[in-house]
Amino acid sequence: MKSKKMFAAVVAFVLALSVGLTGCGKSQQAGNNSNDKIDKDQYLNLILPADVKTLDSSKATDSYSGQIIGEVMEGMTRITNDGQKDKVELAGAEKIDKSEDGLTWTFHLRDYSWSDGKKVTAEDFKYAWLRLLDPNTASDYAYFIFDIKNAAEYNAGNAKAEDVGIKVIDEKTLQVTLNNPVPYFDQIVAFKNLVPLRKDIVEAAGETYGQDPAKLVYNGPFVVEQWVKGSKVVLKKNEKYWDAKSVKLQTVNFQVVKEEASRMKMFETKQLDAVGARGEYLTKYKEQAQKGQIAYMTGYAPSSTYVFFNVNDKSKVFSSPKVRLAFSLALDREDYVKNVMKRYYAAYGWAPYALLNGDKEYRKEVPEPLKAAMEQYKDPKALFQEGLKDLGLDPNKQYEFLYLSSGTDTLTRTLDEWYQKQWETKLGVKIKIESTSDFPQFVDRVDRGEYQISAMGWAGDYNDPMTFFDMFTTGNGNNPGKWSNKDYDALVDKVRKEADFNKRLELFKQMEEILVVKDAGIAPVAYRDKHLFLQNYVKGFQAPLFGMDYEIKYAYTSGRQ
Amino acid sequence: MTRFVIRRLGYMVLTMWVIITVTFFLMNTIPGDPISVKAKKLPPQIQENIRRKYGLDKPVYLRYIDYLKNVIKGDLGESIETPGLTANQIIRERFPVSARLGLQGVTFGLIIGLILGIVAAFRRNSWIDYLVMFIAILGISVPSFVIAVLLQYFFSGGILPTVGWPTVNVWTSGFKFTILPTIALSFGSIATYARYMRASVLDVVNQDYILTARAKGVSNVAIIWKHIIRNAILPIITILGPQIAGVITGSFIIERIFSIPGLGEYYVQSINNRDYTMIMATTIFFAALYIISLLVVDILYGVIDPRIRVTGEKR
């Protein structure tokens, strides 16, 4: 059956999409708020590149469900973006008190209500957070609040719900006790999985909670008016919202459009008000933006791409830090960003720009360690041979290494072939590329160590360098190459207990030096960026680094034809 | 005939069981599980919670037995990827969408394709024949996603909507939403039907019974209708049955490009997501449709061609 072959043929594009979209958000605010005449009909047409899977905040895992939940529900705080950097805005909480040691956080709720008129209480928050941690909910994101006392134990079934450090002081006060000082905990509580839930509503819907929008209550700027599964979501302004006066939009239409070309066509014919772009569309729209035909928002994304090595590989070659560093130095990162990707920023360090340590940008405080290393080792091939000699291997033999590709889309393919050429010409090795049928199979092969080199991307979860560094500790699931360094592990432990931002900065700096140069656990390649294009009449649109892809609470239109 | 149908239905149950068994075990053999599809690795204790919730912590054979029991009860389980929805609900919601598109596509493709094929065969080696064959070759050589993208390209912002699907009444409303996807879907099959029809009309034209009929003085129209088309349509029916089963279960490409919330796309996604429940549920559903369509074809065969008697009947 040929048709069967063909209908499966575009699976590749699904993969392409899921890879390409890791962390698509923007970091500038479009438009100038002053002197704008606001249109009478306030609506926006936006797209979702994939279905919304559920509106149950405890079970939602994908960013599109998160986008909708974030607009119709609201947690303690809200992450907004002032055009420069992310800002934590008070939302459900009107005041947050932090104890001296940073271990006790007290949230004072404002007086506001659900869309059905009932008051939002501290109990609603406690119920939601405990539901997230409940082992029977089996939520992916329970780990987000594992810093709360006994939370991880409760989730593992080793402690009772009452032992968890979440306490209702009174109807409007919630007190949380942490294991470690978590200086960014005010951001954590903005996360879409930590919005309050009404016990009566959840229990009435049972297992199907989150599938029928009519049976839900909302406390965010909008409510879900209509949800056609797999097709569209319509939001209406929530008149009961505490800050309803700031919300100008009356209606927001989210259309599910999975095909990139369709989205671009819709944007070009003004059926869409905002769209993210990549590849050739990016170049095209940038030119249009320069001519003033469309508005453009761009900035760093909290995300990096990197090459990792199977340090436990049988050939032993990649157990040598010198070999790993040679592979890292052999990459011409400028060629990568200029000629191959035609976007992104060359990465000579691991933590990307825009990431904050306290209120300072980490990357601007700490110079990129690989730049110094490049000065020191001009010839990566010599370094590679030196590494081989240390291992007792013949440095003049030609070696063949297996590069495992993480994707099957054309972009990944292009990058694979670029890596192959880089190492073959600069180190004199042979690179064999293998790819897997889909992502789960890739993960499986990496777990079993059936590769020597591979590449991946990482997107941070919250605005602190920690989200980029704790992943490479020994035994961490997100440390694919199983690289292990005792000094590094010790530094991570130290940072965890440290509340002082200056000391943290120094520790992160040392960690980065070990990770990318001294012990060269990985080879960072590029810092990712974000690009968003808007119709000129769209104003007040925000794209925070963390939280939601689009923040539309303050958006409005002015001059729509 | 009744005995034949009853026996085939008996076979059907057996075939379905084999399909369920084979798919279940193959599915569990492929690397990766619903947890490994996540972009980030979850802490081990959370992975355990998820495994426990969906029964993935049990050995495969126990899961298989549990699954068979549930299938017999008609319960296909809860989707892993879409928490809160059962497989039955998802199929009930999405199948009508795919089915309408598929039926419209087949009807349109069949009418145009058969007409073209017959005309080409009777005007053999004329410019009409060449034109039809050229269109047919183009239809096969150009993949449907290119047609779909081109259609969308030309109609974007125009009179016909290029994305979405009617949402009020799945079967009858919003015809204009369905026009472009229907054309894109049927483009390839027009070509297929036209070529098969042409070939088989030419086949039949050379048969002795046509000569006999002409010799007897049967009118041309009668020859065409009674002898030629009736005989020539047989190979088409052979491919039509499975094809209908194929298209009403949804075209991944068309559904994706036109953003249609059908079952075809969902199916492919569920494999990529290792959503075991949905893989099994859709496989069972598609297999049942496919087998029934084959049964219908075999019955139709006997009705249309007097020379073929369904097997099992005495010669």
Add this chain to the structure above:
Amino acid sequence: MLELNKEKFQIIGCENEDAEAILRPNITYWQDAWRRLKQNKLAMFSMAILMIIVLMTIIGPYLTKYKFDEQFTNISNQRPSAEHWFGTDQLGRDMFARTWVGGRISIAIGIIGTIIEVIVGCIYGGISGYYGGLVDDIMMRIVEVINSIPYLIVVILVSVVLGQGLGSLIIALVITGWVGIARIIRGQVMQLKESEYVLAAQALGSDPGRIITRHLIPNTIGVLIVYVTFSIPGFIFAEAFLSFIGLGVQPPMTSWGAMAAFGQTVFEFYPHELFFPAAAICLTMIAFNLLGDGLRDALDPKLRQ
């Protein structure tokens, strides 16, 4: 009694020894088919085009000074020029060299895959259709099972078990594909086996194997050829899909399908990257189809003179 002896007879020789001679040379089925095919100008023209394409896939890559896998990232996505006749791709590689290198894989796979599919399908469908009854029932149920197992799962398994390479690629392509042709042949055979000539063959004591291969299959040739002409492009596109899920050709090797699939994503910007591989596929297809039509007429036993 009349006596007949030698003397009364006279040898006059055989004067009209040509009386029963065959006026036309005695030719075999295949010779006749070839003779008829030669009369079909379109078919011969197509055959010439196919030969040129095959020839180009062999020598084409050597006609330009660029190697198919040489990267010049600073001149990526260039339009066709005197330097790069078909332009360059996203890594600045020469499209002319790549097009012909890719053609090797595509054509080989299209032909090998189709041959395997047709052989397996004909034997399976022929047996099933000819014997009917219980044999047919069982064989057709097997087809239903094979057709119902999700193709993607089967393909992923093939790639896991057999690894990568041309062999596993072809297996993945034909593993379920033959059931389509098997069903068609079965349908045809069921119809044809009621024919008088089959009855005659049976009466003369032909064994089933001979009847299937000599009488039934040749009479399905029309439908078969149409199927084959559909099948080859199907394979070329299916290969593109498999190369995307890691089973097909591995970089830097390429194929028409893989090139077209990439070109499709950028066709709005660099149409040449879609045009050349797509044109190669279309040209090959059209040639195969016209040749197929000619072959159909030439091989059809009923049209034999």
